[in-house]
Amino acid sequence: MNHQTRIEPEHRGGGRYTFNWYCSCHAKGYGHRSKGAAQSSANAHLKREGGH
Numbered sequence: 914m915n916h917q918t919r920i921e922p923e924h925r926g927g928g929r930y931t932f933n934w935y936c937s938c939h940a941k942g943y944g945h946r947s948k949g950a951a952q953s954s955a956n957a958h959l960k961r962e963g964g965h
Contacts, residue, residue, distance in 0.1 A: 916962050918955040920948055
């Protein structure tokens with residue numbers, strides 16, 4: 914399985930956003946305060962799954 918993650922912003926109103934990540938294996942992570950935090954979480958998922 915080739916895991917591909919993508920990060921998408923989610924508008925929260927008042928100019929605030931959270932960032933969610935999604936993987937091609939249907940794993941996901943919601944509500945990260947910054948794009949960097951979402952990327953870290955996605956990277957941790959990839960590491961657990963054995964790479965990209």
